[in-house]
Amino acid sequence: MYYPEPISKLIDSFMKLPGIGPKTAARLAFFVLTMKEEDVLTFSKSLIDAKRNLSYCTVCGNITDVDPCHICTDKQRDASIICVVQDTKDVIAMEKMRDYNGLYHVLQGAISPMDGIGPEDINVASLLVRLQSETVQELILATNSTIEGEATAMYISRLVKPSGIRTTRIAHGLPVGGDLEYADEVTLSKAMEGRREL
Ligand SMILES: [Zn+2]
Incomplete structure (x- = not known):
């Protein structure tokens, strides 16, 4: 009890964020005490708005403020290719790379039996629906090159194989055990070029 209550509550709130210690x-x-009141109001409003106005795209599973999201409804994009990634940050990394013009499917996780996360816990069911109704010719499995990411890629590849849709896995350039979102654009670009059949 070193701090007045409003400060200790604020400290507790900041500590709920990842990577923030006491x-x-x-x-x-x-x-925050030194900030202008209007800036603090804007900040607190942004937190609430982000939480209230964002949801998951019912088509691809990406985080969005409109449903379907801007990428799914973009007619300029090549609807014959879907790139499967683990989370929204991976979509942003891919978009920064600028040479991918297909669609995405965001799993919002990866299969991890150790953590009790099975196929039914990630966004796979809606992917199968998309493969039935859309003109998809290639599925790029761009999950992380971790054990969980690899297992997820293998699982989806086996699931999709009977449909005859080409499934490829990004390969070269990504560090083993690395997260897609931390790869630089050149590395990611190389990984896309080096994708192989699964
Ligand atoms: Zn979408």
Whole structure:
């Protein structure tokens, strides 16, 4: 009980964020006291708006403020290719690369038996629906090159194989055990070029 209650509550809130320990949380909380009131209002409103106005696209599973999302409804995109990724940050990484013009499917996770996460816990069912109703010719499995990411890619590849749709896996350039979102654009671009049949 070193701090007045409003400050200790604020510190507790900051500590709920990933990578923020007690020291950083205290530093941020005290910084808030020095901020202009209007900036604090804007900040708190952004937090609430982000939480209330964002949902998952019912087609691809990406985070969006309109449903279906801007990527799914973009007629300029090549609807014959779907790139399967683990989360929204991977879509952003791919979009920064700028040479992919197909669609996405965001799993919002990966299969991980160790953590009790099975195929039914990730966004796979809606992918199968898309493959039935759309003119998809290739599925690029761009899950992370971790054990979970590889297992997820294998699972989807086996599931899709009977449909005759080409499934490829991004390969070269990505560090083993690495997350897609941390790859630089050149590495990611190479990984896309080096994708192989599964
Ligand atoms: Zn979408």
